[in-house]
Amino acid sequence: MSDTINITLKVWRQKGADDKGHFETIPVKDVETHMSFLEMLDTVNEQLALEGKDIIAFDNDCREGICGMCGCLVNGIAHGPLKAMTLCQLHMRKFSDGDTIAVEPWRAKAFKVVKDLVVDRSPLDKIIQAGGYISANTGGAPDANSLPIPMEVAEKAMDAAACIGCGACVAACPNASAMLFTSAKVSQLALLPQGRPEAAKRAINMIRTHDACGFGNCTNERECEAVCPKEIKITNIARLNREFIKASIGSDVM
Amino acid sequence: MNWVTNTFSTSIGKKLLMAITGLSFCGFLAVHLIGNLTIYGGQGMFLSYVEHLHSLGVLVTAAEWVLVLLAIVHIAMGLTLFFQNLAARPVRYEVKKAAGGRTIGSATMPYTGIIILLFIIIHLLTFRFVDKTPVEINDYSILTATFSQAGFVLLYIAAVIIVAIHVSHGLWSGFQTLGFNHSKYMPFIMGLGIVFSIIVGIGFGFIPIYASIIA
Numbered sequence: 001m002s003d004t005i006n007i008t009l010k011v012w013r014q015k016g017a018d019d020k021g022h023f024e025t026i027p028v029k030d031v032e033t034h035m036s037f038l039e040m041l042d043t044v045n046e047q048l049a050l051e052g053k054d055i056i057a058f059d060n061d062c063r064e065g066i067c068g069m070c071g072c073l074v075n076g077i078a079h080g081p082l083k084a085m086t087l088c089q090l091h092m093r094k095f096s097d098g099d100t101i102a103v104e105p106w107r108a109k110a111f112k113v114v115k116d117l118v119v120d121r122s123p124l125d126k127i128i129q130a131g132g133y134i135s136a137n138t139g140g141a142p143d144a145n146s147l148p149i150p151m152e153v154a155e156k157a158m159d160a161a162a163c164i165g166c167g168a169c170v171a172a173c174p175n176a177s178a179m180l181f182t183s184a185k186v187s188q189l190a191l192l193p194q195g196r197p198e199a200a201k202r203a204i205n206m207i208r209t210h211d212a213c214g215f216g217n218c219t220n221e222r223e224c225e226a227v228c229p230k231e232i233k234i235t236n237i238a239r240l241n242r243e244f245i246k247a248s249i250g251s252d253v254m
Numbered sequence: 255m256n257w258v259t260n261t262f263s264t265s266i267g268k269k270l271l272m273a274i275t276g277l278s279f280c281g282f283l284a285v286h287l288i289g290n291l292t293i294y295g296g297q298g299m300f301l302s303y304v305e306h307l308h309s310l311g312v313l314v315t316a317a318e319w320v321l322v323l324l325a326i327v328h329i330a331m332g333l334t335l336f337f338q339n340l341a342a343r344p345v346r347y348e349v350k351k352a353a354g355g356r357t358i359g360s361a362t363m364p365y366t367g368i369i370i371l372l373f374i375i376i377h378l379l380t381f382r383f384v385d386k387t388p389v390e391i392n393d394y395s396i397l398t399a400t401f402s403q404a405g406f407v408l409l410y411i412a413a414v415i416i417v418a419i420h421v422s423h424g425l426w427s428g429f430q431t432l433g434f435n436h437s438k439y440m441p442f443i444m445g446l447g448i449v450f451s452i453i454v455g456i457g458f459g460f461i462p463i464y465a466s467i468i469a
Contacts, residue, residue, distance in 0.1 A: 012348075023348060076351030102349040109342050172353055174361070175339035177265070207264050216342030217265040217335045219363060220427040222355030238435030241266055245433060248261040 068164030359423030
């Protein structure tokens with residue numbers, strides 16, 4: 001069995017937000033199948049640099065699936081064909097010799113293309129800034145068991161907190177909605193007693209900011225859940241909906 | 255009342271309106287189907303059902319206006335969401351595949367919705383807004399006269415299938431939007447959505463066929 005394959009990359013090239021952009025076809029020979037997808041892009045970039053061409057810009061950092069920096073649509077699916085993985089965890093052995101691989105950036109009105117495959121995901125930060133935190137004053141550490149939290153509740157909060165904010169949910173959503181992201185960020189706090197005092201304000205403000213950023217409306221298509229590298233469930237969206245309903249009719253927040 | 259507009263102008267607020275009105279329509283479909291099944295009891299039973307229904311008088315009129323109101327909200331919100339969601343991705347993907355979440359129902363909601371609206375207009379013009387004052391015309395004769403035409407039978411079967419597709423996503427989606435999603439009962443609700451859409455499809459779909467046979 002050969003350890004190298006020849007592929008054809010169809011990669012999105014775009015100079016900036018105002019550029020129209022286009023697909024560039026790059027034949028890549030002798031790709032080692034042990035390489036990750038990003039390492040493959042690295043080698044392509046080395047080649048492009050040697051040829052004096054503009055290298056392909058793409059976001060990345062930890063390359064072990066925990067930072068949330070990387071991510072593109074590979075053959076039409078966010079983070080590529082494998083479930084529960086980021087793009088950096090995808091290996092070239094998952095492709096066959098002679099494959100044509102299309103690589104596109106996340107596309108949404110809220111995510112402006114910075115260059116090639118790099119998009120500006122700061123609207124997700126704006127949603128966090130609108131309430132994705134608790135206002136706790138510093139001081140002496142409270143007694144460990146002063147706030148009892150059932151194990152299964154802690155687990156659900158941790159599952160929601162696994163969100164790395166990569167933006168794949170927005171990219172995969174047919175409506176470019178960031179509802180899965182927002183629901184994870186609301187849920188991780190709403191489930192815990194420390195998050196309750198600001199729960200109403202948080203749910204309402206984060207949703208209003210979500211809408212103001214230009215994200216679409218969730219229509220329960222479940223594409224987000226299917227591509228999420230951290231397997232965040234849409235039960236979080238249902239929880240966000242409950243939090244929003246409670247906050248709207250049961251709190252003083254206007 | 256500022257908080258009301260604030261609530262329903264958010265994306266979740268609009269979804270809530272879709273869910274409440276949509277689930278109400280699921281209820282209406284069930285009631286409508288149960289009533290329509292009297293057709294299988296023959297002309298006497300069907301006309302007796304019609305008579306009993308209309309003997310409710312002002313309640314029927316009130317129910318009709320409630321349905322109109324629900325329809326206006328459902329259609330207005332649906333179109334708003336449709337156009338906002340199109341605008342949320344101004345540059346479309348060149349290569350895009352479904353990752354396994356979408357269904358035929360969920361992917362076609364706006365389109366099946368618009369077709370259903372057109373169908374309802376035809377349906378109301380055929381059965382509701384008809385001069386029923388002549389003695390020889392009653393709801394049973396209208397039914398048999400309509401479905402003696404093959405075109406109407408095919409139109410109704412096609413429309414009912416589209417309603418079933420719409421409902422197959424709509425029912426569970428409504429519960430999800432209202433916040434009812436728990437591993438304890440969500441599989442049941444999703445199953446119910448499929449079963450309900452099949453019942454709606456078969457239940458309503460066979461009426462035109464049966465009516466064309468007895469016509």
